[in-house]
Amino acid sequence: MKIVGLSGSIVGSKTRTAMNYTLESVKKQYPDAEVTLIDLADYTIQFSDGRNYLEYEGDTGYVTKTIMDADAVIIGTPVFQASIPATLKNIFDLLPVNAFRDKIVSMLVTAGSSKHYLIAEQQLKPILAYMKAQIVQTYVFIEEKDFQRKEIANDDVIFRIERLVEDTVVLTDTFTKIREQKEEKYDF
Template sequence: MKILLVDGTVIGTKTGVILEQVKDYIEEVNSEYTLEIIHLSNYEHQFVDGRPFENYNDDMKLLVSKFDQADGFIIASPIFQGSIPGVLKNTFDFLHPKSMRYKPVSIVANGGTYQHHLVIENQLKPILDYFRCLVTPNYVYTHKSHFDENNVIIDNDVHDRLRELARVFVQYAEMSKNLSKEPMDVR
């Protein structure tokens, strides 16, 4: 299975650090997956504005292709001003609704206040529900106090929660192998 770990911002490093740790924990549970971390900061972004898809730049086409080809996702997002970054929402806006259908997704996020964990519930989960993703129930939210001055995760509870997230994600990934990505004909 090809798993895409998405660093959903163009600034900062904490979400990338969290993804590296999740990648390690997934590899401990199942070393047969192909895991790729992508940083949205490595792409030249264009706004979704209704033009035909072929008129967007090669970076946007590559990004959409990576999502289409992936079998599962770990989405990492910082929380800025009580919201997900616009670049992450814009990336979702490029995707066809079937791109993520019935594929497993886990969420990790970080923010400067403890209350911003609700952004996961109020913004990310509804977007992923629209795509009909298999969202794992155990997202992990981190706070700046969980990192040292070099952005290393120093909180043991965060490590335990990331290990559990990886374990549950792998179970969802295995379950998704047997789900058709096409809707059933209910006529």
Template sequence: MKLVVVSAGLSVPSSTRLLGDRLAAAVSRQAPVEVRVVEVRELAVEIAHNFTNGFPGRNLAAALDAVTEADALIVVTPVFSASYSGLFKSFFDVLEKDALAGKPVLIAATGGSARHSLVLEHALRPLFAHLKAVVVPTGVYAASEDWGADGLDGRIERAAGELVGLMTGLSATRPATSAERAESAGGVLTVVPFAEQLAALSPNGGRG
């Protein structure tokens, strides 16, 4: 399975990239994945040219293809003015329409203060819902004080597990249905129409 990490960190080294790497490592521990990282910072000039001439450069085109072909995404942005960065948004603005439709996405962000953690719910989740992606329930926000503190590792593992669940299919983790159990046991399953089931539950046998 192909997993693409989209990191919009601006510095080197970057806490945003570090969070993306840790999330990808957590996914890799739970499922066999081929990880590719897209550093949006390196594509800034080509993204700007794409807006003005309508055509992606070679590196941007390769990154957009990787995202489109991925089985799942991890997207990580630094917080700017209580939202995702403009560069982060610009990358997804030049992506083809419906490229993320039905694709599992894990959202994450980094910031200097825990006060900005709501960026996950107020900005990132609505953005990827609009792009028709399937966003995992647990988003991961890492403030400066979270690195090395209790709690971050747990959120990373939980979010990674949710992403793996979507990547491998929910059928792999849900309990088997009665039909599936009967089939695996070689038995015959009798299907009772709903109207008959309802009648059987009625005190007078469904009459009146």
């Protein structure tokens, strides 16, 4: 199983901190999973210009192809100006409409205040549904007060991240088995 963690911002440390913890939890709970972290701060990504994702080279090509090859994607995003960052939206624009078909996608959101807890519901989930993702319905919302010295300081957040990891892997396994059983019915 290939799991990609996508840290969807080029600034700040909270989302990356949460993604690091999340992917470490995946590695610890599911050592057979192939885990890749894509932190957009580490890459130079071109703006989408409408080309097929396979036509992009360099960092842009690597990021889009890695996401497309994944079985599951865990998206981490901060909330900026009551919205997802443009860097994350650009990734969605670089990918085809059906990019998340047959993929499980889960989310964790970091924000400065509790007032932004619905950004995932009102902005991120509709984009992912449009792109055909099988969405893990519960997501982890982490406020600024849950961090201390670039570490997660709230045990409940850690518990919710571990549960998100479990839900992501269980759903990925389940959907893979269902898809394989369906494909076995065909003779080709």
